[in-house]
Amino acid sequence: QIQLVESGGGLVQPGGSLRLSCAASGSSFSMYVMGWYRQAPGKQRELVADITSGGSTDYVDSAKGRFTISRDNAKNTVYLQMNSLKPEDTAVYYCSARRSFAIRSWGQGTQVTVSS
Numbered sequence: 001q002i003q004l005v006e007s008g009g010g011l012v013q014p015g016g017s018l019r020l021s022c023a024a025s026g027s028s029f030s031m032y033v034m035g036w037y038r039q040a041p042g043k044q045r046e047l048v049a050d051i052t053s054g055g056s057t058d059y060v061d062s063a064k065g066r067f068t069i070s071r072d073n074a075k076n077t078v079y080l081q082m083n084s085l086k087p088e089d090t091a092v093y094y095c096s097a098r099r100s101f102a103i104r105s106w107g108q109g110t111q112v113t114v115s116s
Contacts, residue, residue, distance in 0.1 A: 002026040002105045004095045009110030012085055016114070020080040022095030022107055033098040034071055034078040038091035038112075045094070049080060085114045
């Protein structure tokens with residue numbers, strides 16, 4: 001079992017940046033595909049970005065060119081660097097751990113609010 005704890009959310013002005021972190025504990029972090037999801041009020045949770053153990057990444061179209069996902073397997077941590085933030089990026093952001101095509105664990109979520 002892998003446990004996930006996010007940090008780094010907050011209030012930022014449009015055009016600003018935030019870096020989210022997700023610390024994992026428990027079983028072998030490097031074996032998981034790690035992801036960041038977000039859920040805005042009244043909307044479904046959506047995948048923002050994910051990264052394989054080897055470092056291959058994928059992004060939702062709205063995040064391409066602005067967000068960067070990375071991982072440090074030695075620190076059991078995955079990051080989401082978010083630049084050029086927009087009000088529509090406002091959501092609760094969740095870290096996930098996927099293995100064998102199924103989400104095995106979720107973090108508790110961290111609020112990101114983009115507003116002037």
